[in-house]
Amino acid sequence: MLTRFVDLTDGVAMIVSDLHGDRDAFDRYVTRFRSLYASGAAQRLIFLGDLIHAYGPPYQDQSLGILLDVMALRAEFGPQTVIMLLGNHEMPHIYGVSLAKGDYEFTPRFEQALGKRREQVIAFLSELPFYVRTAAGVLLSHAGPASEVTGHVDLLRHYDHAQVLAQADALLAQVPDLTPYYERYRQVFGTSYDDDARHYLAVRGPDDPRYPHLLRGTLIAQQSREFAVLWDALFTQNELGLTEYSYVQQVREFLAAFSDGAPAPQQVIVSGHIVTPLGGYMLVNRYHLRLSSAAHARPREAGCYLLLDCARPVHAANELLPCLDTVFEDEMEDDD
Ligand SMILES: [Mn+2]
Known part of the structure; x- marks a missing residue:
């Protein structure tokens, strides 16, 4: 049966979070993982999500290249x-929904970049x-605890996009002609469905089989x-x-809700x-450590990764602090 939970009982995992299209940071972490792996100091590399969507201008956004490299790394080292x-x-890219913060739109750039890689990348994300x-x-998640999720652990465990x-x-x-729905879209959102479908989902036009996906x-x-x-699980503000x-x-x-059937409480x-x-x-x-590996660290060069021994019991979040390390040593030394 499909499961969205990975249960690990052994190995040291190098954990990295929220790179948001930062190619330099990604390369540093992968280089570090390769050397830790070669020396036997780490056996797994775990990204906590949000590898894509840079906050800066398009030329700094290396989101697609990073995802393709993660796919290649998985093929090289194994899932x-x-x-x-x-x-x-x-x-959002699995569903064709858009994501914006204020006036800043995250999703259209990535949708445009997908091109002929679309099917392969969306299958990977799914x-x-x-x-x-x-x-x-130790439970690893992208966004952390959300009370709305606590009663729906099984729904998430077997979630099927x-x-x-x-x-x-x-x-x-069931609808023979979607035209009235496209009109309704314009009434609700105040913009043309055709313009939005092209902008948000990079569809070519009404003949594109993905044309209704914005509506969907x-x-x-x-x-x-x-x-x-x-949505609650991934967007919680803790x-x-x-x-x-x-x-x-x-x-x-x-x-407690996630301990049911887990390798340990x-x-x-x-x-x-x-x-x-x-x-x-x-x-x-005492129970929650928030990790920022680059984009969410202040400054970025304070970003760090966590080395977690998946077999050694941890009872409180502060026990993990000695297991944090950096790949930005050079920059930090310059600041001294
Ligand atoms: Mn996030």
């Missing part, structure tokens, strides 16, 4: 050695797991219960808006997703 989790920046559980008791897409396709197939994505975002849970105490409760409940969560304003990590509380 148990190179693991990538799905992030909220990868997920297969990505959501969580890694370890015998160390193809099924969600097929349900929406079946609904659309809108339908899924509005109606799919499964998609809503996945402790934002909560008291310290209630967030601790939320993390503990989340860890999950006691600590490591996630990326949110900026760490004071360096490359943040000890959110």
